[in-house]
Amino acid sequence: SLAVLQALEDGLKKADADPSVKAVMICGENGKFSAGADIRGFSSPKRRGVSLGPIVSLIESSEKPVVAAIEGVALGGGLEVALGCHYRVAHVKARLGLPEVTIGLLPGAEGTQRLPRLVGVPAALDMITTGKHIPATEALKLGLVDEIVEENTIEAAIRLANKV
Numbered sequence: 471s472l473a474v475l476q477a478l479e480d481g482l483k484k485a486d487a488d489p490s491v492k493a494v495m496i497c498g499e500n501g502k503f504s505a506g507a508d509i510r511g512f513s514s515p516k517r518r519g520v521s522l523g524p525i526v527s528l529i530e531s532s533e534k535p536v537v538a539a540i541e542g543v544a545l546g547g548g549l550e551v552a553l554g555c556h557y558r559v560a561h562v563k564a565r566l567g568l569p570e571v572t573i574g575l576l577p578g579a580e581g582t583q584r585l586p587r588l589v590g591v592p593a594a595l596d597m598i599t600t601g602k603h604i605p606a607t608e609a610l611k612l613g614l615v616d617e618i619v620e621e622n623t624i625e626a627a628i629r630l631a632n633k634v
Contacts, residue, residue, distance in 0.1 A: 486533065492534065497624050506545045538555040553585060558617075572601040589612040616630070
């Protein structure tokens with residue numbers, strides 16, 4: 471939603487400007503990272519305000535380490551947010567993917583550029599063109615996530631942030 475995008479932008483800018491902040495962790499709520507955009511918003515008149523692409527670029531360009539704590543699902547725009555992060559920690563039961571193609575859309579926040587950099591062109595093409603969701607264990611093997619955990623993902627992401 472626009473409110474979530476605005477909160478992400480505001481939080482990132484505030485963290486970057488605060489010298490006491492050493493790293494940033496992005497997580498979802500209620501056991502889910504993000505299932506992506508609400509597609510009902512795509513048919514509404516031109517939206518004003520922030521959009522996902524510049525937010526993901528803001529995450530990626532942060533001088534402070536940004537760690538995604540992925541629980542549940544990171545799909546579509548949610549995965550694109552995670553791709554902009556410098557590190558990704560996923561719960562072993564998490565699923566990741568870019569399912570937009572199944573409704574005739576391509577990832578719109580540069581996921582088609584960031585995903586191949588992490589997992590290579592063949593694996594990225596498979597994910598982008600089929601829309602399949604992959605389990606965290608496969609994401610780790612591909613290099614999409616840096617670590618998988620069976621415990622509290624947020625605590626693991628904080629530990630990783632402190633380490634880097």
